[in-house]
Amino acid sequence: MVYSFSFLVFVAVLLLAYYSVFKNHQWIVLLVGSLAFYLYTTPIYSVFLVITTVMTFFGAIKLEQLSDFQKSSIKENKEIWSKEEKKAFKGMVSKKKRILLTIIVTIAFGMLMVFKCKKYLPYSWLILPLGMSFYTFQSIGYLIDVYRGDVKAERNFLHYALFVSYFPQIVQGPINRFDKLHHQFFERHSLDFVQIRSGLWLFLWGLFKKLVIADRLAIFVNEITEHTDAPAGSLVVVAVFLFNIELYADFSGGIDMVRGISEMFGIRLAENFNRPFFATTIGEYWHRWHISLSNWIRDYVFYPLALSKTYARLSSKLSKKNAHLGRTIPAGFVSVFTFLLIGLWHELSFAYIAYGLWHGFIMASAQIFEPFFSFLDRCFSIDRDSYAMKLFGRARTWILISIGELFTITGSFNGFQRLFSRIIHNFSWYRVITDIEMYSLTYKDFFVVGVGVIIWYVVSVKQEKGVHIRERIAAQPWLFRYALTAGIIMITLIFGIYGSSYNADDFIYGGF
């Protein structure tokens, strides 16, 4: 049902119900719709969603109660307890909180890991429940926020259940934060034609990227990478290059559709992409790519590690020898560790461990060798802010990202070895021209993808310059707006990959 014709009918019916009921009951429509959607798509494995929701809901309340108890006890006994007694009491309650948090986090991530490691276990028939990575991270993020006292624990179970199971985002994110999302469900949303139209545009734009660009490229990329014999190395390089576009079109297209649908309900979800391929460094790339995941890792893993005592000890020890190394080596370790986690979030496999380590090492080396790079800049009088250097930076980032994708594109070590060996031993650049028609995509298909990517690029350049495309379109005469809307619908209907002549790929990030 996910993103099928039935799904669109489901959304239309839900929208109708949403704007027909009393505004203080709108959240109930969303909850019923979300649960119905999840139960329909994931009937048996819904139990894991229930476990995570119940566990984090009551866990958060307990954590808050412990915090309140800690505060009130200290306040009550302010005059009685000595400093040591206060400290001991504080430590005792904090320990309880830590233990409770650790237990819940372990169970939640344990369940997730069972599914992520299923191929190494005698339960390979298990199927990763829809959106499990996303709802686990979202609910654990909430729990940590409550643990830290950053948000108040939700006391209404149904309110909280909606936050975890909200149907547009449960399939492939983005991973939303409680303080940004939760209150929106309970605001009163009036039927707003402009808002519905704006959401519809975003949805159509995502659908265009997914069906016209991503799914068409997937045909070629899958053929090259799954071919066990003899695609030339040059074709593998082209496939990896195109896989970057496919992945971005697929994931960002899916997120645009999700955000578009959500906007129609008046709920704004977190941005997940900020034109990542305009990034001039890998660090910048991770600020622009899968933002909700990298922010989650930054806030709940990187910062706690960077503020830990071990980090501080290591830093001060190294600083005595070299101030730069004292600053960058511990940060490098943390980078490698956090990117390893990002890799593992995708899957416990060679492919994603290598992917995580690759990104971690690049991040770490960029910091550690920064003085050397600055030295080179000075030697050759290079201005990093010049247009040429920005272009160079983008190309370099693209290449580094592509190398990372080479690990994951087949999903296995053997696959990586096979493709790598083709690139090294049988590059044959001319075979890009001679062999490309051996595969299912014709030149006409590549032309369609090319035009699609150019349109996308032009839109992205405008956005990069701060233009809000949908607002700009909304300000145009109605005939132009309708022509543009009809145009994108027709292009997607005609050039999209759907129907039984070809089975459209599932959303790549729906698999995580």
Add this chain to the structure above:
Amino acid sequence: MKSKSIKAFAQAVVGIVLLAMMVMYASKVLERKDAYEKYEAFFREENDFDVLFFGSSNMQLMINPLQMWDECGITSYNFGNTSERLPVTYWTIKNALEYTTPKVVVIEVSQYGQTEKYKDMYSVHLAWDRFPLSLTKVKAVYDTLDPSDPRHELLFDFIIYHDRWSELTADDFSRNYSKLRGYATNHEYTVFERPEYEFRIDEAATQTEGVTYLEKTVEELQAKGIQVVFVHSPEVNSEDKQARINAASVTAQKYNVPFIDFTVMDNCVIDYATDMSDADHVNIQGATKLTHYMGEYLMQNYALESHAGDASYADWNSSYEQFRAENDGIALTEHIEE
């Protein structure tokens, strides 16, 4: 404020109507044209047809409605379609009867006793793509296809045909259609000897789901006062297949329906040495003989009136002349198996 809302609503309506028109036009251009070419003449006919012919490709190649018009003055349409199984035929008849009321329906039964509801999606598309979306068509799709089949693609064929954008030619825009009233010509021959069969009935064939549909077809047609005739085209069959088709005589007797089996009848209408295209189908020469036979049979046994000379049927004359001009004098060539 109110006028602003009305304006926005009016704009939305105009936009949606224009979009729907664009989708419909694109759908017409992109659709695979074989169903349109075969069935368009049926939908353009203003008078009721006298006779409708249904069945698989055996039927499609054996009856030429234009020749029958010329010889008998009756109008007919040949719905015979590649690999069509009896459940599909049942629904094709139901769809066709929404547009015309014939006096006689002739069903070719070489698919008698087949167990599957349809052979492949292509043949179902060919049979039903030209029928506009209707409740009957929806029922046909949901009854014949399994939930795992791409049902929506039969109801909204744009889902499957949008992919044809890369293979469009000028013909896709021209909207030409065949005037042969469903008949397909074949100018090849294969030399056969007419086989002899020991008459045997495969009892199991009468218990199949396809036969249930055939029985439903006969019951519903008879309830409407439409006469039914079973025919079996000349074939070179195995004993087993012929025993299965012989079982159609059980259904024929049950409903008092005439059954003409050209494969086993005493006086063979065609010459197996020259009139067969392959083991299952006749060529144009065989079709001419079978059409002549069926025309006489229908005129003798049913109250059919000739429309010859009626100005409202003038198009039939011009179509027949065109058919003759295009086919007369074409020599038969030997059929080569692919």
